[in-house]
Amino acid sequence: xxxxxxxxxxxxLYTRVEGEDTLPDRGAVLVDLARWQADRSALIARGSEIGxxxxxxxxxxxxxxxxxxxxLVALEFPAFTDGRAYSYARLLRERYGFQGEVRAVGxxxxxxxxxxxxxxxxxxxxxxxQPEEDWIIAQADMKVWxxxxxDKRPTATQLRRR
Amino acid sequence: MQQVVIANxxxxxxxxxxxxxxxxxxxxxxxxxxxxxxxxxxxLALGVKAEEEQEIVGPDLIEVAxxxxxxxxxxxxxxxxxxxxxxxxxxxxxxxN
Amino acid sequence: MYEYDEFDADFVNQRALQxxxxxxxxxxxxxxxxQFRPIRLMNGLYLQLHAYMLRVNVPYGCLNSAQMRKLxxxxxxxxxxxxxxxxxxxxxxxxxxxxxxPEILLELASVEMHGIQSSGNCIxxxxxxxxxxxxxxxIEDPRVYCELLRQWSSLHPExxxxxxxxKIAVTGSEKDxxxxxxxxxxxxxxxxxxxxxxxEVFVGGGLGxxxxxxxxxxxxxxxxxxxxxxxxILRVYNQLGRRDNKYKAxxxxxxxxxxxxxxxxxxxxxxxxxxxxxxxxxxxxIERVREFFAPPAYEALPEEDPDFEAQRKAEPGFAxxxxxxxxxxxxxxYAIVNVSCSPVGKPPGDISSAQMEGxxxxxxxxxxxxxxxxxxxxxxxxxxxxxxxxDLWKKLVALGLATANHGLIGDTIxxxxxxxxxxxxxxxxxxxxxxxxxxxxxxxxxxxxxIYLNMSGCINACGHHxxxxxxxxxxxxxxxxxxxxxxxGSAEEDASLGKILxxxxxxxxxxxxxxxxxxxxxxxxxxxxxFIETYRRLGPEPFKDRLYGAPA
Ligand code: SF4
Numbered sequence: 001x002x003x004x005x006x007x008x009x010x011x012x013l014y015t016r017v018e019g020e021d022t023l024p025d026r027g028a029v030l031v032d033l034a035r036w037q038a039d040r041s042a043l044i045a046r047g048s049e050i051g052x053x054x055x056x057x058x059x060x061x062x063x064x065x066x067x068x069x070x071x072l073v074a075l076e077f078p079a080f081t082d083g084r085a086y087s088y089a090r091l092l093r094e095r096y097g098f099q100g101e102v103r104a105v106g107x108x109x110x111x112x113x114x115x116x117x118x119x120x121x122x123x124x125x126x127x128x129x130q131p132e133e134d135w136i137i138a139q140a141d142m143k144v145w146x147x148x149x150x151d152k153r154p155t156a157t158q159l160r161r162r
Numbered sequence: 163m164q165q166v167v168i169a170n171x172x173x174x175x176x177x178x179x180x181x182x183x184x185x186x187x188x189x190x191x192x193x194x195x196x197x198x199x200x201x202x203x204x205x206l207a208l209g210v211k212a213e214e215e216q217e218i219v220g221p222d223l224i225e226v227a228x229x230x231x232x233x234x235x236x237x238x239x240x241x242x243x244x245x246x247x248x249x250x251x252x253x254x255x256x257x258x259n
Numbered sequence: 260m261y262e263y264d265e266f267d268a269d270f271v272n273q274r275a276l277q278x279x280x281x282x283x284x285x286x287x288x289x290x291x292x293x294q295f296r297p298i299r300l301m302n303g304l305y306l307q308l309h310a311y312m313l314r315v316n317v318p319y320g321c322l323n324s325a326q327m328r329k330l331x332x333x334x335x336x337x338x339x340x341x342x343x344x345x346x347x348x349x350x351x352x353x354x355x356x357x358x359x360x361p362e363i364l365l366e367l368a369s370v371e372m373h374g375i376q377s378s379g380n381c382i383x384x385x386x387x388x389x390x391x392x393x394x395x396x397x398i399e400d401p402r403v404y405c406e407l408l409r410q411w412s413s414l415h416p417e418x419x420x421x422x423x424x425x426k427i428a429v430t431g432s433e434k435d436x437x438x439x440x441x442x443x444x445x446x447x448x449x450x451x452x453x454x455x456x457x458x459e460v461f462v463g464g465g466l467g468x469x470x471x472x473x474x475x476x477x478x479x480x481x482x483x484x485x486x487x488x489x490x491x492i493l494r495v496y497n498q499l500g501r502r503d504n505k506y507k508a509x510x511x512x513x514x515x516x517x518x519x520x521x522x523x524x525x526x527x528x529x530x531x532x533x534x535x536x537x538x539x540x541x542x543x544x545i546e547r548v549r550e551f552f553a554p555p556a557y558e559a560l561p562e563e564d565p566d567f568e569a570q571r572k573a574e575p576g577f578a579x580x581x582x583x584x585x586x587x588x589x590x591x592x593y594a595i596v597n598v599s600c601s602p603v604g605k606p607p608g609d610i611s612s613a614q615m616e617g618x619x620x621x622x623x624x625x626x627x628x629x630x631x632x633x634x635x636x637x638x639x640x641x642x643x644x645x646x647x648x649x650d651l652w653k654k655l656v657a658l659g660l661a662t663a664n665h666g667l668i669g670d671t672i673x674x675x676x677x678x679x680x681x682x683x684x685x686x687x688x689x690x691x692x693x694x695x696x697x698x699x700x701x702x703x704x705x706x707x708x709x710i711y712l713n714m715s716g717c718i719n720a721c722g723h724h725x726x727x728x729x730x731x732x733x734x735x736x737x738x739x740x741x742x743x744x745x746x747x748g749s750a751e752e753d754a755s756l757g758k759i760l761x762x763x764x765x766x767x768x769x770x771x772x773x774x775x776x777x778x779x780x781x782x783x784x785x786x787x788x789x790f791i792e793t794y795r796r797l798g799p800e801p802f803k804d805r806l807y808g809a810p811a
Contacts, residue, residue, distance in 0.1 A: 059498060081297060081380070083420025087497045090417055095532060111281070111290075111298055118416035141277035144270040146410045148537035149417070155537075156266035156410065157544060173286065174356035175310035216288045219306060238685075238738060239677060243308045247678035249606055249688045253339055253354075254309055 002131045005101070005123040009131060014051050014072060030074060033058050036066070044069055053105070056084045064096045073098065075121070077106035086119045093120035093150035113138035120150050164195035164226050165202045166233075167209045168240060169218035177243045177255070178218060180205055186218060189255065190233045190244050195226050260321050260629055261406045261551045263371045270413070271368040274375055278302045279361030286358070301381060301419065303374020304360060307681045311355040314377040315367060319387035319405040319429070320348035320632045324619035327630065329370040331615035337363055342615065344600055344608040344636040346672055346723055347426070348386050349377055353679055375413060380421045382412035382493070386428045388436045389633040390595055392552055393641045395587035399448045399456055401431035403549045404485055407540065411486045418493050422500035423508035425493070426465075433752070438634065440464045440473040440754040441726055443510045444492060446485070456482050462492060462522065463514030466720035470756050471511040476523035482545065484530075487538040491530035495522070555627040555642055560592025564645035577652050579701055583663040585648075594645055598638040598655060599662040599670055603699045606688045607673040608636030617658040625651050634723075635672055637665070667704040668712050668777070669695040672723055676716025676733060677740075683716035685733025685740035690714060693770045698777075707777055710790040711750065714742075726750035728791045729776060730757040731769060742769040746776065746802060747794050760799055761807045776802055 003010050014030040017023055023042075028049035036043065036052045043050050051072030052063055060073065067073075073092055075085035085104070092098040101123050104116050108126035113135060116124065128134050145153050167180035181187035182194065196202050202223055209221025225236040235241045246254015253259060263271075281298050284290040290298070299305075303314040315330065330350055334342045337359050338352040345351055355363070367373055377384055385405045392400040408427060412418070418425070430437040431448035439445025445461035457479040464473025480488050492510075499517075501507045514522045571578040586595040598618070601607040610618075622630045622640060625647050631639040638660075643651060655661040664670040671694060674680065676687030691714060698704055713727025717734075724730030730745040741763040748757030764772050777790075779802055784793045794802075 080294075081420055082502055083380075083418070084498055084502075086417040086420065087494050109294060111294070112420075115414075115416040115419055137280070141280070142270070142273050142414065144266050144273065146270075146413050147415050147417075156270070159266060160264065160547075161544075170306055170310070173358045175306055177309060213292065214288075216286060219292050236738070238735070238740070239308070239683070242677055246309065247688075248686060249678050249692065259339070 001125050001127050003103075003123060003125050004131045004135055007132065007135055010123075014049070016053075028071070030072065033062060036063070040066075040069075051101070051103075054085075054088065056082050060088050060092045060096065060098075067092075067096055067098045067100070070098075070100060072101040072103060072123075074103040074105045074125075077104060077108060077112075080107040080109050080112055082107075086115060089116070089120040090150060110134040110138050114142060118145065118147070118149050118151050118153065164197055164228075164233075165205075165223050166190065166193050166195045166226055167205045167221050168224050168235075168243065169209055169212070169221040172216055172219050175219075180209060180212075180221075184208060186212070190226065190235070193233070195233065260323055261318070261402075261548070267371070267410075268368075271371065271373045271375070272365070274302075274373060274414070275361065275364035275368045278364055282357060282361055297379055297420075299357075299360075300379035301376055302360075302364070303377035304355070304357070305378060305681070307353065307679050308677075309679065310353065311357055311360075312351055312353050312679070313355040313360070313363065313374055314345065314349050314351040315372055315374050316377045316384040317348050317350060317372075317632045318409050319385050319391070319402055320389050320634075321402065322630050322632060324622045324628045324630070326370045326372055327615050327619040327622070329366060329372065331612035331619070333363060333366060334612040334615065341609055341611045343606075343675065344610060344632055344638070346634050346636060346674065346721055347384060348389070348632045348634055349384055350632065353675075378424075379419075380423050380425075381419045382415060382421075382425045382427065385409050385412070386426070386437055386442075386634060388430045388432055389631045389639050390436060390586065390641065391431060392554070393588055393590075393593075393595055394432050394434070395589045396434060397432045397589065398450060399431040400549075400552055401429040401437075401446070401448050402552045403545060404446070404448070404458075404482065405429050406548050406551070407486060407545070408489065411489070411538070415493075418497060421493070421497055422502045423505070423510075425496075425510065427489070435750075435752045435754070436633075438723070438726065438750040438754070441466055441470075441723070441750065442473060444489060445473045448482075449479075451479050458482065458485060458488075460488065460492075462526075463511040463519065464754075465509055465511040466723060466725045467509070468506055468718050468720075469512065469515075470720070470725040471515060472754050472756065473511075474514060474519035476519055476526065483540040483542070484534055486540060487534045487536065488526070488530055490538055491526045491533060494529055495525045499525075554590075557590050557593065557642070558644070560590075560644065560646075562591040564592060567645045567648055570649040574649070576656075577649060579705075580652055580661055580663040581648060583667065583705070584665045588642070590642075592645055594643050594648060596640040596643050596648070596651065597633075597665040598640065598660050599664050600637050600660065601664065601670050601673075601691070601695065602659060602662045603669060604692050604696045607671050607691050610638075614658050614660060617654070618660065621651060621654055621658075635670065637670070663701055664695075664704060666709045666711070668698045668707055668710050668773075669704055671695065672711070672713040672727065674715045674722035676722075680716060680721075682719060683733070684718075684735040685716050685742065687714045687716040687722060687731075687733055690731065690733075690742065690766065690769065693766075694773055697770055697774060707781065708789060710777075711748075712773070713748070723750065724748070725756045726754060727757065728794070729773060731773075734763060736763070740766060742766070744769065744772055744776070744806075746799060747791070749791055758799060760803055772806055775805055779805055 030051035053074040103123040178186040179193040461473030673691035677683035714731035715722035745757035
């Protein structure tokens with residue numbers, strides 16, 4: 001599935017290591033929360049970039065103290081109607097100050113991209129035959145926002161005060 | 163048991179039935195019911211296909227019965243859809259608008 | 260009334276155009292119905308029994324005459340010439356075409372209206388006391404905060420895919436006309452011992468399948484924190500609310516299952532993190548919004564108007580109407596006018612486009628061009644000079660809007676039920692019509708006195724049946740409509756939930772049963788005792804005994 005970041009398709013740098021699968025010899029990996037918690041030191045000792053994938057039932061509080069070790073947090077949308085990860089993304093960015101990549105995975109649709117971006121996601125794994133165009137469409141719709149979020153788009157309230 | 167396929171038309175939401183020649187019609191009168199279960203499933207499959215083709219929404223098999231010479235859905239809810247609101251008999255299919 | 264500036268105007272316009280694009284995607288097949296449904300719901304568009312239904316937000320019930328004329332126009336051009344006032348202070352249209360929607364939304368945007376979040380699992384239209392700003396006993400005008408909440412909740416990126424819908428109500432009065440304890444969040448504006456303004460915060464109220472009265476989780480929240488506190492509540496709910504079962508997904512279940520104390524601890528903890536952040540409201544912003552709700556140019560008038568007194572004596576119909584429909588205004592010489600949209604034998608809350616237009620004219624002539632929609636599916640003119648009441652009444656009579664049944668049994672709350680609603684299990688409108696016909700005599704209604712009769716066509720309780728003094732809910736028993744009767748609910752400060760009395764009745768049986776209940780009340784009430792007071796004193800037994808026969 002294509003990965004979209006900063007308005008362009010990017011190459012996947014991380015090898016997805018599911019469950020207890022063996023780690024590749026080298027290179028960035030994306031592991032589940034349980035694997036990270038079990039194999040933390042081994043993963044760090046590899047010296048490559050580490051990403052952790054959280055299900056929608058796993059709040060980022062579980063990795064809040066580990067974020068300096070991580071370069072990617074992938075948050076799962078099991079269905080696009082399950083909106084827990086919007087809160088998780090905001091917490092990662094605004095509460096825990098995570099600067100790495102926050103990636104939306106799972107049931108990711110054009111119509112949700114804008115909300116996701118506003119909540120702090122900067123990378124999107126979604127099935128589309130024209131992801132870059134979809135991104136432009138999704139960003140073009142709304143240009144006024146009322147909520148101050150970590151994305152720093154100026155809100156209507158802030159603009160009024162200027 | 164006599165059955166027909168009911169749905170709402172995508173563009174305007176109007177209640178339609180899968181009628182003669184596999185066309186979607188607005189009146190139950192133009193809609194011969196089937197008594198065969200496999201034919202019913204085939205009709206419903208046509209409905210599902212029509213939904214995928216953006217023609218209708220929510221295809222469903224419903225039971226109908228003959229009542230004073232005309233077909234009427236057995237369930238109250240579907241009867242309401244086939245007729246129009248009971249409190250506004252000037253509106254909907256019953257009023258021809 | 261709040262007026263859009265360029266930002267608000269752009270916002271609704273962009274949203275309307277966006278929906279146009281989405282409708283196109285739907286019609287071309289880029290979006291499946293499953294993908295499109297949440298999108299159309301978040302723009303107020305349902306698919307009901309006969310057609311699409313559009314719910315237009317009336318923010319906290321406030322409407323101006325230009326908006327009302329636009330609603331009339333939409334009813335006439337795109338629908339079947341009428342609209343329906345809902346129990347959430349909105350207006351809905353029953354016969355909308357999907358293909359007309361982009362155009363309709365642009366029409367609405369032109370008068371600062373929209374259907375954004377009038378449905379879907381998001382924060383719905385904020386509701387408020389319909390007398391906000393004018394009630395004699397009001398502590399503070401809640402509309403300022405309703406507007407701030409409206410903006411904050413509009414397309415909130417974090418809270419647009421909640422476990423379930425989310426409703427917020429605000430009141431600033433001792434008398435609760437906003438039913439704050441039956442909402443996901445209820446906010447009661449009051450003053451503390453130091454005279455500062457703040458909110459008492461209730462959470463986890465709601466009707467539907469599992470009704471609960473909201474629990475107070477904070478006695479005093481300084482007003483500048485209202486957005487951050489709501490954000491904290493929503494953030495806890497968004498993460499912890501149940502998503503495994505639609506019927507257990509409302510915040511009331513979460514609050515109930517974890518206990519309101521544990522819930523409030525989580526909220527306080529979250530709030531402590533964000534209260535000093537960007538959501539804290541500067542006093543200047545509160546004042547900026549408050550200016551929109553500044554009182555209109557009232558005249559200095561004596562409290563009593565001699566002509567009004569004389570006209571009442573001369574015209575019994577007017578006297579009856581005035582006795583029933585007026586409420587005390589905070590300014591001398593003015594009155595609040597309740598306009599009933601539940602005429603005898605007609606669907607409660609339905610209003611024709613001609614009535615909408617006529618009413619908009621009356622608002623211009625007598626009420627500074629504004630009006631309100633109430634959760635009782637009625638309309639209100641908030642600022643009428645007493646000396647204008649007689650003229651106003653005559654014109655309301657001509658419009659068919661002068662029924663004198665405010666707070667009486669004829670003024671039922673009634674959801675659309677099986678005549679329109681795809682979720683219904685039974686009809687409700689025909690019952691409301693029959694009951695209002697049974698009690699059509701205004702003298703009899705007046706003799707019965709204050710009573711609230713609410714009915715719904717299914718357990719979802721859009722007709723608020725649990726908090727009606729008499730509540731009726733329709734169920735489907737083997738393809739026949741059956742109606743259950745409950746007594747003892749109240750939607751006011753002393754909110755309580757009604758209890759089912761016994762086995763259900765058929766359509767005629769339930770009308771008789773209501774009459775029996777009323778007769779028992781009349782027999783057994785003490786002087787000046789309202790129905791709810793008599794019921795609370797006696798309990799359900801006398802009613803049960805007469806309806807179902809005394810136990811042997
Ligand atoms: S209570 Fe039930 S029947 Fe009535 S409007 Fe709500 S969902 Fe429909």
